[in-house]
Amino acid sequence: MTSFHQIQRILLSAILLCCSATAFANDSSRIRFILHPGLDSNQLTISVHDGIQEQRLKLNETHTWSGRLFSPYGHIFVAYPGQDTAGFVKRIFFSKGNTIVSVTPGHSVNEPFQIDEKVSKNILSYEKMGGAQLDAYVKEKVDSQMAFYYRNKSRFGADGNLVQQMFDLGDTVLLKKLEFIRQHPSLYASFWNFMTNISRTEVISPDSMLATYNKIFPEKYKTSKAAEYMVTVLHNKIAITTQSLFPEFSVTDINNNTITSESLRGQYVLIQFWASWCMPCIKEMPVLKGIHEKYRQAPIKILSISVDQNAQAFRTAITKHAMNWTQVHGDLRLYHAMGYTPIPQLYLLDKTGHVVYNNLKGTDIDLRLLQSILSEKLPD
Secondary structure, three states: OOOHHHHHHHHHHHHHHHHHOOOOHHHEEEEEEEEOOOOOOOOOEEEEEOOOOEEEOOOOOOOEEEEEOOOOOEEEEEEEOOOOOOOEEEEEEEOOEEEEEEEEEEEEOOEEEEEOOOOOEOEEEOHHHHHHHHHHHHHHHHHHHHHHHHHHHHHOOOOHHHHHHHHHHHHHHHHHHHHHHHHOOOOHHHHHHHHHOHHHOOOOOHHHHHHHHHHHOOHHHHOOHHHHHHHHHHHHHHHHHOOOEOOOOEEEOOOOOEEEOHHHOOOEEEEEEEOOOOHHHHHHHHHHHHHHHHOOOOOEEEEEEEOOOOHHHHHHHHHHOOOOOEEEEOOOHHHHHOOOOOOOEEEEEOOOOEEEEEOOOOOOHHHHHHHHHHHHHOOO
């Protein structure tokens, strides 16, 4: 009989492959963005989400996107910065095949661009897919969070309590979204937000989210690869919280070495998700450096996976903080498979690959519990 863990490994392997595979013809999509004269493309931000990953276009290099669509409809995000505001944003969905998105200059400073739906092809209105209803439902919570941000943004670097309050306000927005989704599960905007946002939170337990997903959404949404991916991510999270096997993985480090979970069996593995701009991550570095120095001869490997988009910022940080252990940058397959876990995040795996420690809720202040577990299990 096939065990749950065997099924989990098979599904995760399929996910990691589909994230990097060449597009199949029946699911392939191509989007051409037409940017009309009068628009400052240096100010525009355009991102395309295929149901599993989001990709930001470099408009100075290309005005096209092509790839495989893993969800019933994909999502396009177009934004223009405002003056000390959240900026001006348009969202649309697209389906399989060839899509044209016509972006034209707007009529005022408050509307710097428009998406011409008459000229565009193969797009679906975000508003008509339920987005307008959802946004209106959560508007009060979003406005409260943004007002707090603009009142306090200059003080975030010096006051960690303000950052936590900002996160707490974000949680109220998320819970309000979930409230709407439970009331309107047939709207595609509800399914999309659950799949790409709600399912990745740490506020709600993964088993509770899985039960909600199975109960409320129509079957027509559950047959996509993106939905299967989300379900597997939730199973991964459930396994981790119950100290089961950590998901099987393969990553490539900055020296082009391939590291697999199988190759790490027989030693303890400390996996860190971090970024150069994440101050709590940086605060952990002296402790990790101390662990690395203390257990040089012990059977333990530290694997740091950076989510930095800026390669120079990443390299500057590992030099500055003397992070002379295994580093991964530019390979986010495991990060995606974990459901975009919040950072900083640490997982300690035993010699068989089981999770014996994780700092999922950030409750291990100064990583004292981690150090205590290592002192118990490893020789100095």
